[in-house]
Amino acid sequence: MDSRVSDRKLRRELTTWDLLMLSLGGIIGSGWLFAAFGAATTAGPGSIFAWIIGGVIIIFIALVYAELGAMIPRSGAIVRYGHLSHGSFAGFVLGWAYFLSAVSVPAIEAEGVITYAASYSSKYGIVLLTNTGVMSVLGTFLAMLLMLGFFFLNYAGIKIMGKTNTGLTWWKFVIPTLTVILLLVVSFRPSNIIVGGIVPYGWAPVFSAVATSGIVFSYLGFRQGIDYGGEAKTPQRSIPLATVFSVLIGILLYTALQIVFIGGIDWGKLGLVPGSWAQIYSLATSNSNPEAVALYDAPFAHIAQAAGLVFLTYILFADAYISPSGTLNVYLGTSTRTLYGMAANGHMPKKLLEIMDKNRIPFIPLLATLLIGYIFFLPFPSWYKMVGFITSATAFTYIVGGAALMSLRRTAPELKRPFKLPYARVLSPIAFIGAGEVVYWSGWPLVLYLAIAIFLGFAVYFVLLLLGAIENSFTKENIKAGLWVPIFIIVLTVLSYIGDTSLGGIGVIKFPFDLVTVAVISFIFYMWSVRSGIRTEDITEMIESGSQYVFEESAREAVGK
Numbered sequence: 095m096d097s098r099v100s101d102r103k104l105r106r107e108l109t110t111w112d113l114l115m116l117s118l119g120g121i122i123g124s125g126w127l128f129a130a131f132g133a134a135t136t137a138g139p140g141s142i143f144a145w146i147i148g149g150v151i152i153i154f155i156a157l158v159y160a161e162l163g164a165m166i167p168r169s170g171a172i173v174r175y176g177h178l179s180h181g182s183f184a185g186f187v188l189g190w191a192y193f194l195s196a197v198s199v200p201a202i203e204a205e206g207v208i209t210y211a212a213s214y215s216s217k218y219g220i221v222l223l224t225n226t227g228v229m230s231v232l233g234t235f236l237a238m239l240l241m242l243g244f245f246f247l248n249y250a251g252i253k254i255m256g257k258t259n260t261g262l263t264w265w266k267f268v269i270p271t272l273t274v275i276l277l278l279v280v281s282f283r284p285s286n287i288i289v290g291g292i293v294p295y296g297w298a299p300v301f302s303a304v305a306t307s308g309i310v311f312s313y314l315g316f317r318q319g320i321d322y323g324g325e326a327k328t329p330q331r332s333i334p335l336a337t338v339f340s341v342l343i344g345i346l347l348y349t350a351l352q353i354v355f356i357g358g359i360d361w362g363k364l365g366l367v368p369g370s371w372a373q374i375y376s377l378a379t380s381n382s383n384p385e386a387v388a389l390y391d392a393p394f395a396h397i398a399q400a401a402g403l404v405f406l407t408y409i410l411f412a413d414a415y416i417s418p419s420g421t422l423n424v425y426l427g428t429s430t431r432t433l434y435g436m437a438a439n440g441h442m443p444k445k446l447l448e449i450m451d452k453n454r455i456p457f458i459p460l461l462a463t464l465l466i467g468y469i470f471f472l473p474f475p476s477w478y479k480m481v482g483f484i485t486s487a488t489a490f491t492y493i494v495g496g497a498a499l500m501s502l503r504r505t506a507p508e509l510k511r512p513f514k515l516p517y518a519r520v521l522s523p524i525a526f527i528g529a530g531e532v533v534y535w536s537g538w539p540l541v542l543y544l545a546i547a548i549f550l551g552f553a554v555y556f557v558l559l560l561l562g563a564i565e566n567s568f569t570k571e572n573i574k575a576g577l578w579v580p581i582f583i584i585v586l587t588v589l590s591y592i593g594d595t596s597l598g599g600i601g602v603i604k605f606p607f608d609l610v611t612v613a614v615i616s617f618i619f620y621m622w623s624v625r626s627g628i629r630t631e632d633i634t635e636m637i638e639s640g641s642q643y644v645f646e647e648s649a650r651e652a653v654g655k
């Protein structure tokens with residue numbers, strides 16, 4: 095099936111508000127329930143800066159994708175841009191990495207629900223988490239059942255799924271906002287922010303917290319408005335607005351949540367000297383301090399309970415089902431459209447392009463997403479174990495944004511650009527470098543695991559090739575155009591190994607020189623990536639056939655604007 099034919103079959107039901115709510119719904123998930131704890135125990139009060147740093151990086155990335163998304167609105171769009179700007183080879187590597195990150199999110203959101211439930215189910219003899227903090231057999235079964243329920247919601251169609259998400263997102267926004275206000279009034283201790291120093295462990299853990307504690311992971315939901323772009327009524331206007339405003343709202347909300355979490359810690363109840371942030375995590379994971387364990391399992395609910403806000407505690411436990419479930423719902427759809435996008439690129443069987451006539455959704459990718467998502471429970475059986483992998487995998491795929499934007503401006507200047515990013519020559523390399531830094535901050539050996547997982551994608555590709563499920567699309571031209579991608583993976587892996595010891599490296603390059611080194615090398619790869627971009631056949635066909643916008647109505651609106 096031709097991808098243009100299948101793209102036209104998708105229902106265009108989503109408004110600007112729906113796209114904003116999809117993006118914001120992706121941002122406010124399990125991250126708001128757990129990331130504040132992970133960031134605080136990594137960097138102490140410095141975690142407040144970590145949220146701002148992570149948010150600024152994501153804003154630069156989001157601005158780049160705002161132009162791309164409005165210019166070429168497609169479902170599964172992010173996996174298609176590298177293919178359009180640099181050819182099939184780069185498109186496959188980046189698409190595979192993006193799929194790994196997207197398909198694992200439903201599993202981590204389900205784990206978030208089970209982790210919160212475990213904090214009170216144990217009182218009734220129901221064991222959902224073991225003493226080591228990983229899910230039990232029962233916990234895993236319930237997480238799988240939860241994913242199955244949202245599989246059927248996505249199966250019902252994009253309109254029902256989108257409107258359901260809008261309602262859930264309102265709840266997901268109101269509850270953390272209410273939490274900020276109440277904890278600020280009732281339990282906030284300003285001394286917690288300055289005791290031991292605002293950055294007690296130095297700046298290296300602050301940057302590490304950006305990547306490994308769930309900060310960037312929490313912001314990654316901005317991509318939903320782009321990935322659902324092919325099902326929007328007015329994508330040229332809706333995608334930029336939804337993308338940028340969702341991140342801005344996320345930065346304000348998450349920074350405020352981190353502040354009230356830091357200020358809400360009662361050191362006396364924990365039995366610790368004020369400022370002993372790193373000890374909280376070790377006590378919780380060793381199961382040697384009940385207060386620390388309760389804080390680990392249900393961070394904000396525990397602080398609310400300690401402050402005497404019983405009603406808020408009940409609301410937070412209810413939200414522990416709703417917020418992650420809403421994000422699970424969104425990402426099942428995102429993963430589905432990622433597989434769909436890879437099939438449109440020719441990297442997956444064309445069977446994945448088939449759209450159901452009744453519900454107008456790609457059913458086979460949806461089913462595959464559910465089954466593959468289940469597999470991630472095996473190597474990453476807890477929320478805190480999975481979040482770093484998802485962050486580094488997604489951040490790596492975002493490097494192509496700046497490269498694709500500037501490459502397409504050079505190779506296809508005649509493409510209509512309803513939103514043209516100002517100062518793109520400055521912002522694009524910043525976005526590229528920022529994504530590279532986030533991958534490096536994930537630390538050793540996590541970057542190694544990411545590299546292995548990405549290169550395993552080639553095995554998948556060649557198996558599909560041998561089975562005749564796909565045709566070989568790797569030509570000499572597009573291999574040359576995309577060679578920078580796998581080499582950059584290897585270089586980042588080496589930098590991670592020789593990097594600062596606080597990030598798991600052997601300390602050959604110490605902080606802050608490691609950050610400068612990564613920035614310089616990333617800029618070199620950025621220049622290589624922009625120069626190696628090519629005018630692909632898909633872009634040429636898109637321009638010559640007038641199919642830049644799949645739907646004629648969208649094309650007329652873009653020209654009119």
